Amino acid sequence: MESPITSSNYPPSISTNSPLTIRDELKSRLKKALVKSSFPEEIADISSATVAKFGDYQSHVAMVLAKRLGENPRTIARQILAHLHVSDMSAPPDVAGAGFLNFRILDQYLADRITQVTQDSRMGVPLASPRKRIVVDFSSPNVAKPMHVGHIRSTVLGDALVRIARFLGHDVITDNHIGDWGTQFGKVIYGWKHFLDPDDLAREPVEELVRLYRKTNQLGNEDPAIARQAREELVLLQRGDPENLVIWKQTVELSWKAFESVYKILDVHFTHCLGESFYNQSLSPLVEHLLATEVAQPSEGAICIFFPEIPELADKPCMIRKSDGGFLYATTDLATLEYRIKTWNPDTIWYVTGAPQALHFQQIFAIARRLGISAELVHIAFGNILREDRKMMKTREGENVSLATLLNEAIERAAKILTEKNPSLPLEEQEKIAHAIGIGAVKYAEFSQHRLTDYVFSWDKMLSFQGNTAPYLQNAYVRIRSIFRKSDEIPKLSSVHLDLPEERALALRLLQFGETVPIVLEEFRPNLLANYLFELANSFHSFYEKCPVLRAEEGVRESRLTLCNLSARVLAEGLSLLGIQVPERM
RNA sequence: GCACCCGUAGCUCAGGGGAUAGAGCAGUGGAUUUCUAAUCCAUUGGUCGCAGGUUCAAAUCCUGCCGGGUGCGCCA
Structure with a gap:
């Protein structure tokens, strides 16, 4: 669903030059101060304050330096402070505790930043540098088997990483490596x-x-x-x-x-779907080549690759041809890798598959290095889906919950709640909203935890619409939209006032969007973005309770409308990076 | 046997060198003539599996143990 706010003519001018984030600005000031104090600038480090009473940002450099130099951390902190110029953005920093530098950002600086970010189409999120070409391998269902809940992690996680990478400016190729060939x-x-x-x-x-x-x-x-x-x-x-x-x-x-209908419900798309069968003709020549170059060796009638130089793999060879002449998973993956390198010449390839395949990819990557492939290869693993008795849901035997069934049930449950809460909605709109809420809840359930954590499958948990769930975030957006429907004035870009603590907290949170999105890709963790969005929605809901918008006096009203507007844009953009839609009402 | 992952509140999970370990659910007590209560505010609840070690500082890093899970030449 398109957000009218993001596509409206407000704000009037949009730039794409995102400013440095507050964190990066502080870091750059800190670096200068370190250089002037004759300390190495690489150790400059700024993080969010752990506790609000210590301010907004903090640095540990003095303690790290003290350790290196064997000196008193507080003395070093004061030395750095003498060269640190931040008076335009922060209250005078103090040296606290063992040698922390604490920064409390000035209200006026936050207000100016909000004005600045409001005019930025990227809402303060910097473009990645360098820009990379990335091939992402995810979803990969098997032909003649239904997609079950186990596929949701790869599909939804991969899709979010792709969306985020593209938003950051990377050149992303997605390839759904369908299991369309096998025993x-x-x-x-x-x-x-x-x-x-x-x-x-x-x-x-x-x-x-x-x-x-x-x-x-x-x-x-x-x-x-x-x-x-x-x-x-x-x-x-x-x-x-x-x-x-x-x-x-x-x-x-x-x-x-059948896959397509699931992808349509999930709003997931691929640039390529080259299944295993695409590589049939490549397998035999590949094995011959690996034999000829002595990368692979005959062993007990089969063809294997050994890794004597890697201790963990020394007793774990990788078989690429069976004694009956048949090829294996590893053979296809090597052929696929070779094709991707040759065809797309990517800087990096991401494999979004379950943690149990870690050894397989360790082997494939080791072979790739031996073949001189220099692209960065990453196995983005995730935990298992467990039944409520904490046993693993297996692909092979045992019933798996069909993904299509799950998704439809999510939509139905959302529709039921929607009928209770807001019966006046037209049927067609109700269906769309139920879709956004139900599917959003299922996706968000994935993102609200670390990808390596085993997931205990529970209808109630996955389809819960209370607390830290997608509907909570969507509701924040809906409340803002409701305000804008009732306001006939077009909010003018005005100076922002942050007088109440709720206004200030919301502003600070909004400005941290640009600090959050890039770090998601550092360790491939969309849960960090989900976490941020939850905190943003939280800050917004508190603001909403305490700070009347339309009834506020002139000046304050425009300021609050600006905060509302930016909140809606960040929520909508942030959720869309997770593949979650925002309804206009609910 | 070897390798990898996990162990944090009653439950589900964040936090992965930094200050008094956080959230949601569940529980308890409040808030609605007010822009959507799918909300907000307050509150109860902890031997961060155990034991050593490194460090000014360990839930976080290292070692060992206990418990759970997964993978390891003819499946993918």
């Missing part, structure tokens, strides 16, 4: 040939494919002859048998339609 197809094809139900296939194609796979698998466990026949179907497919190819192609198309 499961022997069983699917056998099932297709022997007990396909065309009606079921037409009605619920993916479920029917799963049934075919499961039935063959089960029969194969009981009867070795059937297992052998399924393997033969696979071999036929791999040799290019026309009939099996046609069946395979249909399963891919049917599955892709």
Whole structure:
């Protein structure tokens, strides 16, 4: 949903030159002071104050220096202070505790900054430098299997990282590496040939494919002859048998339609979808090449790559061709890597896949280095989704909650609450809002925790609309929009007053948007942005309770409208970086 | 056996060298003639798994142990 605020003619002039953030400005002043005091400037360090009573920002440099030089930290702090010029932005900094430098930003400086950031289309978020070309590998569902809750982490996390990287100015290529080739197809094809139900296939194609796979698998466990026949179907497919190819192609198309509907609900898009089958022809030459260059070696009939020089991998070889001639996951990944490097020449490749695959990527990356690939390769891992008994949700056996079902239930639950709270909404708008709230809640549930934390799946938690959830943030936005609907005046760009503590706290928080977005990519942690947005919404709700806007006297009203406007823009932009939409009312 | 991840409030989780460890939920007590109460304000609740070590400073780094999880040549 487009925000009328962000697309309106207010503010009148928009620049794209984001100013330095307050933190960076302080840091740069601190560096100058360090140089003048004959200290190394690299150790300059500014962080948000841990406790409000210590001010807004703090530095630990004096203590770090003291340790290095074996001197008294407070003495060093005073030395630095003598050369530190911040009187235009901060109250005189004091030396506190063991040698902290505490900064309390001047209200006037905050007010001027708000005016400045209001005119900035990037709302104070600096562009990344250098700009990188990044290939992101995420989502990667498997053909002939339904997308289940386990796929949500890769899809939603990857999408957010992509959005953030693009917002920061990087050149991002997304590639959905679909599992459209593998041993499961022997069983699917056998099932297709022997007990396909065309009606079921037409009605619920993916479920029917799963049934075919499961039935063959089960029969194969009981009867070795059937297992052998399924393997033969696979071999036929791999040799290019026309009939099996046609069946395979249909399963891919049917599955892709199901994926597409999920991606549409999630508003996730890819620039490329080169599945595993795309690399079929590359696998054999790749292995031959690795053999010829002695990167790989024959071993017990198979072809393996060994890592004697890496202690952790010394006893963990990577197999790239089975003794029966078949290729593996690692082979495809190497071919894929080679293709991506050759085709796109990226600076870095991000693999957004589960933590259990850490060893696999350690091997792939080690091989890449041996092949002279210099691009930075990153495995962006995430924890498992657990059942409420804390057991892992497995892809293979056991029922998985279907992703489409989950998403639809989220939307339905949101619709129900919406009907109770705001029954007067037109049906069509209600549907859109329920979508934004339900899907937002599911996505936000992912972002509100560290990506490596195992996730305990719970309908109630994932679809909770209270507290630290997407609806809380959306509600802050909706309250602002409501104000602007009732105000017939176009807010003029006026001087900002920060007289009440709630106004000041909100202003400071707004200015920290530019400090937050870039650090998300330092360790690939959208939860830092989610955290920031929650705190922003929190500051806004407090401001909203304490500071009447439309009823305020002239001057104060315009100032508060400016704060409201910027709050709405930051909330909408921040949430959109997480792939979450904001409704106009709820 | 080897490797990786995790252990923080009753529950779910933030914080990953810096000051008195935070939030949401749950609990308790308040706030609505007022711009959307999906809100706000106040409050109860802690041996940061255990033991050593490094440091001016450790939930955070190192070592060991305990507990849980995951992965490790013929799946992806």
